[in-house]
Amino acid sequence: DIQMTQSPSSLSASVGDRITITCRASQSVNRHLNWYQQKPGKAPSLLIYAASSLHGGVPSRFSGYGSATEFTLTITSLQPEDFTTYYCQQTHTTPHTFGQGTKLEIK
Amino acid sequence: EVQLLESGGTLVQPGGSLRLSCVASGFPFGAYAMAWVRQAPGKGLEWVSGVSGSVIGTYYADSVQGRFTISRDISENTLYLQMSSLRAEDTAVYYCARWGGSGTYLDYWGQGTLVTVSS
DSSP states (O other), X not given: OOOEEEEOSEEEEOTXXXXXXXXXXXXXXXXXXXXXXXXXXXXXXXXXXXXXXXXXXXXXTEEEXXXXXXXXXXXXXXXXXXXXXXXXXXOSSSSXXXXXXXXXXXX | OOEEEEEOOOEEOTTXXXXXXXXXESSOGGGSEEEEEEEOTTSOEEEEEEEOTTSSOEEEOXXXXXXXXXXXXXXXXXXXXXXXXXXXXXXXXXXEEEEETTTTEEEEEOOOEEEEEOO
């Protein structure tokens, strides 16, 4: 199975800050990498697919970059509603494994 | 509007069996692959199983291979997850999700159903 490792596991930031979360794959997944946001008690929602494509309705302050084994999710100008948990997922090979998650907290 | 509604989660004893259902609406169910993803209490997401739109392909995580079976009834717009030989570590909220983008991402999710495995 392909292992996905996110860093950091948790991150403190302030409203208006720019942050970056990294996701590394144990082997190449080409650009088959997605990012999800999950708020407490809710189902995850798709943010970014195919490494850098913004899902419909997602604000442009979210962006993705990368290929092969290293990927990043960047959020510019953090808003209060952005402080929650983020997951990466590879869909190159089944099982479509997730990273362990990154919890973004208000400083 | 795409909607996915899971049901069937409950308290079950270790070694027991359970079938989860997910009723889909708002899209041509037979044209899309579907997946189950679970989340243990306070933990991250775990991809459990997937089925292609044509039902030719079924896929499982190693942790459930041989114990869980995914299936779909296209006439009823329903996705199933038959779970057997349940273990405490199977305790989780189980989400069904639509496998969009020709199988490259999960674009719609249900609200989840809680399975608790305990004596």
